[in-house]
Amino acid sequence: MAGHGGAANPVSAVGALQAALAAEDAAIFGYGVAGAHLSGSRQSAAERYWTGHNKARDTLTAMISGLGASPAAAQAFYRLPFPVHDTASAMELAAYLEDGVTRAYLGIVAVSDQRLRTFGALAMQAAAKRAAFWRGSTEAFPGLSLS
Amino acid sequence: MLAASAAALPVLLATAGCRSSQLFAGPDPLAGPPSPSPDVITLQAVISAEQAMIRLYQTALDSGLRGGILAGLLAQHRQHLGRLRARLIVPAGTVVPSAVPSATAIAHASPSTAPRVTVARLRAAERTSAATLVRRLATVEPSLAQLFASIAASDATHVVALGG
Numbered sequence: 001m002a003g004h005g006g007a008a009n010p011v012s013a014v015g016a017l018q019a020a021l022a023a024e025d026a027a028i029f030g031y032g033v034a035g036a037h038l039s040g041s042r043q044s045a046a047e048r049y050w051t052g053h054n055k056a057r058d059t060l061t062a063m064i065s066g067l068g069a070s071p072a073a074a075q076a077f078y079r080l081p082f083p084v085h086d087t088a089s090a091m092e093l094a095a096y097l098e099d100g101v102t103r104a105y106l107g108i109v110a111v112s113d114q115r116l117r118t119f120g121a122l123a124m125q126a127a128a129k130r131a132a133f134w135r136g137s138t139e140a141f142p143g144l145s146l147s
Numbered sequence: 148m149l150a151a152s153a154a155a156l157p158v159l160l161a162t163a164g165c166r167s168s169q170l171f172a173g174p175d176p177l178a179g180p181p182s183p184s185p186d187v188i189t190l191q192a193v194i195s196a197e198q199a200m201i202r203l204y205q206t207a208l209d210s211g212l213r214g215g216i217l218a219g220l221l222a223q224h225r226q227h228l229g230r231l232r233a234r235l236i237v238p239a240g241t242v243v244p245s246a247v248p249s250a251t252a253i254a255h256a257s258p259s260t261a262p263r264v265t266v267a268r269l270r271a272a273e274r275t276s277a278a279t280l281v282r283r284l285a286t287v288e289p290s291l292a293q294l295f296a297s298i299a300a301s302d303a304t305h306v307v308a309l310g311g
Contacts, residue, residue, distance in 0.1 A: 011289065102300065109296040110289035121281045121296040128300035129307055138304040140223040141230070144297045 013116055014069045016107040020123070021060040023104035025074035027053045030097040033080065037090035046094065049130055053101075056123070091134045098131035099143075106143035180240035186287045190235050193283060193295065196276060197228045203272055207264040217269075220305050227298045234291060270309040277302040 031050040038046050061071040084093050105127060108120030128142035183191075204221040208214060280299035284292040 106293055106296060109284065109293050112289075114285040117285055117292055117296075118281055121284055121292075121299055124296055124300045125277065125303035128304050132304040132307060138220065138223065138301060138308050140226040140301055141294075141297045142300040142304070144293065 011107065011110040011112075013108075013111045013113055014064060014067050016111050016116075016120070017060055017064050017067070018069075018072050019107050020101070020104040020120075021057060021064065021071055022074075023101045024053050024057040024060060026078050027097040027101050028057060028074070029078045030080070030093055033084055034090040034093045034097075037084060037086055039087075042087070042091070045133065046090075049094070049098075052126075095131045095134035098127045098134065102127040102131060102143040180238060183237065183241055186291060187235065187237060189283050189287055190231065190291065193280065194228065194231045194235065196279065197224060197231060197298075200224050200272060200276060201228060203264055203269060207266075207269060210264065212264065213266065216308060220269075220308060223301060223305070227301065230294065231298075234294065266309055270306055270311045273302045273305040273309065274311065277306070 028050060031046055031053065035043055035046040035050065057074075064071040080093065081096055082089065082092070084090050102124050105120045105123040109117050109124070111117060111120075124143055128139070131142065132138050201221065201224050204217055204224060208217050208221065277299040280295045280302070284295040284299070287295065
């Protein structure tokens with residue numbers, strides 16, 4: 001048999017989507033901060049990704065509503081994980097945000113609905129690619145904690 | 148005593164009007180090794196595909212292709228393989244059919260017959276791997292689906308690292 005490491009109870013689709021929505025909201029806020037410290041092509045990338053996260057938020061909001069739940073509202077302010085004062089820290093923040101988004105979509109992959117799983121997996125790929133862009137390197141297991 | 152008991156069992160069962168399959172509710176331990184579950188077959192196929200990918204990178208590196216980048220990506224594929232193998236638990240004697248014959252074919256191809264490995268071919272292989280993993284994660288148990296999704300995301304970043 002394949003080894004098991006998953007939860008005994010099925011993952012709630014609404015809960016997983018709400019977590020992804022929260023991660024997207026945090027990314028939207030964070031990119032606003034990071035973008036202010038970037039210039040040139042990096043700033044353009046940040047703007048493009050910010051727009052993408054807004055679209056993803058709208059998609060998730062519609063999906064949650066479609067399941068009969070109320071999408072959680074974004075926070076007015078988010079505490080940054082570290083001070084952002086230059087290009088390097090702005091890029092580090094962007095990678096941090098994308099890692100959070102990747103982890104959140106990984107939660108959707110654990111739900112029983114096959115279409116949602118595929119949706120989550122493809123969203124993970126997009127976030128992992130953006131994280132790799134900011135980090136300048138790839139990772140073996142995006143979104144997974146190797147404990 | 149034991150031999151006598153074993154010999155007497157069919158007689159006892161016949162007397163009682165029972166067959167062994169009617170006595171035990173669970174799987175019959177004397178019927179041979181169990182068939183692998185669908186998750187095992189899927190996992191075995193993913194492992195075979197990962198092995199083929201590693202072979203492809205090794206062939207590329209042996210031909211001196213962009214060593215620095217490829218070595219890093221190859222190391223990550225080896226991590227993928229290790230993690231996948233750790234998830235595979237197969238009872239002794241279980242026959243798991245090879246789901247990916249092309250992996251074996253790649254692994255055993257002689258240098259003279261193996262197609263030349265280019266960056267474009269690696270990129271295509273990574274792209275195919277990512278897409279295949281996403282298809283496969285739909286039906287496996289949740290934590291295995293998450294592992295497949297994570298590896299697929301890694302492969303997707305490899306496509307970009309290779310210029311895609």
